[in-house]
Amino acid sequence: MEQTTDQSSEKQDAIVTGHLHPNAHRGRGAITNRVGRFETFERERTDDGWGSLDEGERLQTEVAPDPSRSVISRNNSPDIPFELSFNPYKGCEHGCIYCFARPTHAYLGHSPGVDFERLIYVKDDAAELLGKELSKKSYQCKVIAFGANTDPYQPIEREQLVTRQALEVCEAFNQPVGIITKGYLVMRDADILQRMAQKNLVSVAVSVTTLDRKLARAMEPRASTPMKRLDAVRQLTELGVPVSVLMAPVIPALNDHEIERVLGLAARAGAVSCSYVLLRLPGEIRDLWVEWLHLHYPDRANRVMKILKSMRGGRDYDARWGKRMRGEGVFAQLIADRFSLARKRYGLNKRSLRHLDVSLFSVPSDFYHSGSDKKASTNQMDLFD
Numbered sequence: 001m002e003q004t005t006d007q008s009s010e011k012q013d014a015i016v017t018g019h020l021h022p023n024a025h026r027g028r029g030a031i032t033n034r035v036g037r038f039e040t041f042e043r044e045r046t047d048d049g050w051g052s053l054d055e056g057e058r059l060q061t062e063v064a065p066d067p068s069r070s071v072i073s074r075n076n077s078p079d080i081p082f083e084l085s086f087n088p089y090k091g092c093e094h095g096c097i098y099c100f101a102r103p104t105h106a107y108l109g110h111s112p113g114v115d116f117e118r119l120i121y122v123k124d125d126a127a128e129l130l131g132k133e134l135s136k137k138s139y140q141c142k143v144i145a146f147g148a149n150t151d152p153y154q155p156i157e158r159e160q161l162v163t164r165q166a167l168e169v170c171e172a173f174n175q176p177v178g179i180i181t182k183g184y185l186v187m188r189d190a191d192i193l194q195r196m197a198q199k200n201l202v203s204v205a206v207s208v209t210t211l212d213r214k215l216a217r218a219m220e221p222r223a224s225t226p227m228k229r230l231d232a233v234r235q236l237t238e239l240g241v242p243v244s245v246l247m248a249p250v251i252p253a254l255n256d257h258e259i260e261r262v263l264g265l266a267a268r269a270g271a272v273s274c275s276y277v278l279l280r281l282p283g284e285i286r287d288l289w290v291e292w293l294h295l296h297y298p299d300r301a302n303r304v305m306k307i308l309k310s311m312r313g314g315r316d317y318d319a320r321w322g323k324r325m326r327g328e329g330v331f332a333q334l335i336a337d338r339f340s341l342a343r344k345r346y347g348l349n350k351r352s353l354r355h356l357d358v359s360l361f362s363v364p365s366d367f368y369h370s371g372s373d374k375k376a377s378t379n380q381m382d383l384f385d
Contacts, residue, residue, distance in 0.1 A: 028059060029095035029221050030102075030113035031291050059118050061093055063156060066121035071129045071166075072144065079321050082178065085148035086130065088162035090121035092150040094182065094223040097292045098249050101149045103283035112284040117222075120156055127165035134173050134363065141361035144170070146179045153183030155222060167192045172364050174201060176356035180246065182207040184224040184232050190239055197241040200357040205244045206233050206271075208262055210255045218296045230269045237270025245271045245348075249279035250335055252307035253300055259335070260342045267346035274348040276339055278327045279308060281317040307331055 066089075073085045091105060095117040102112035110119055123129070133139060146152045152163040170177050171192055179186065179193075179202065186193075186204060196202040210216050211226045224232075233243045245266035250256050263274055281289055293301045305316070311327030312318040318327070326332055343349050 027095070027221050028114050028117050029097040029219065029292070030117060030288050031295055032288070033111040033114040059114065061118050061120060061156060063120050063122055063160075066090055066123045068123060069129065070133065071123060071126050072133050073148075077321060079325055080148075082143055082145040082148070084142050085145040086126075086152075086166060087147070087149040088123050088126050088152055088160075088166060089150050089154060089156070091116050091119055093117060093120060093154045093156060094151055094220055096182075096220045096223065097289060098219065098251075098279055098285065099150075100280050100282060100285065102285050102288065104149065106284060113288055120154075122156070122160055123162060124160075126162050127169050130166050131169045131173075134169070134175060141175065141358045143176045143178050143356050143358070146177055147181050151181050151183055151223075152179065153181045153185040155183075155185075157183070157185055158188075164189050164192070167196075171196055171201070174199065174360035174362060176201045176358055176361075178202070178356065179204045180207065181205075182209075182220065182223045182229055184228040187232055187235055190235070190241075193236065193241050194239040197239065199360060201360065203242045203244065203356060204236055205246045205275075206230075206236075207246045207248055208266060209247060209249065211258055211261060211265070212255070215255065219292075230265055233266060233269040233271050242273075243269075243271050244273035244275065246275055246277070247339075248275075248277035250276050250339075251279045251304065252311070252331060252335075253304045254297065256335060259338050263339075263342040263346050263348060267348055271348060272350045274339075274343055276335075277325050278311065278332065278335070280324055281308075282319060286316050 071086055071088075073087065074083060075085070076083070090108065091110075092099060092101065099116070102116045105112050105116040105119070108121070110116065146163065146166070157163050167177065167189055169175075177196070181204070186206075193202055193204070206229050208226055208229050209220065213225060216223070216226050233245065236243045245263070247259065247262055250259065259276075266274060279289075290301070290305070293304060297304070308327075309315060311329050311332045312323075313328070318324060326336060
């Protein structure tokens, strides 16, 4: 059962070490379901005496329609290398505890904790809406990032097919796309990606945070294993798709010792570029992260946070542009130097993935908004007469 208490009251310690936290759920990254910043009351799960808090309870993913009438988002942040993005889902089943998109669920009245991982909003007509936006006379072609917020190849994409349908639209328009994912499911769309790559219309950035299966299982519980992601890098490269590897986030005293090995294996798999992002803790992520860290790594939790604060001017997070992605200070510079040296050593600076071809863009003369059943077999011609 669930009780509500005024947030102004003293919160009980959410961290239980040595065994599974009573609020935890197997297969989910967040330990608790802390409410968002806009809520008046705090929720707390309590046992009613009937064993209602079955340790390790599995929560089923719930899917709801996203009523948004626009699918292309725009940003002008100076430290983000793209202006346009497409996100077919709100929320993400991968459950990465560090995900910077978690706070967006608070705007929907949900928790950035477990709710973010199990209450997923789907843009069912995303492909049709994308076609409409690309067809506008006012549209100026620029690279569109798929997965800038939540992963376009999270598990429910197997059934929903939203990302694949959107790629079919982009292929028809010769619209260049940059994909960011940690899902091996990207290989399902290898046929489209290969054709687009032949026209320099696509690149893929595969996120490899750690090679430690235990750490990955705890930190990214429903994402593909690290080796499967590297396998995707290899297979995409063999198909002629340019691939970069993104080590995000780098976490001091937790995975920073893996920088050289991650980049070395990425290069061996065929990656042509790489980048990294320091762990970010905006909004509600800070509390979710700290309770996760104390539960899974109690022996080093204080050290991780101490070093991280030294890279953020003594704070848990610094949101300033130019600082939020890299941090500052001695430790931040050490990570930057190591990454730079490893990049050069392994030849991961061969090509910039930002230079996709925007000159081929055109609106197909026979384009129309099919509204076809997304559960049916998808084929590029389904979108045309």
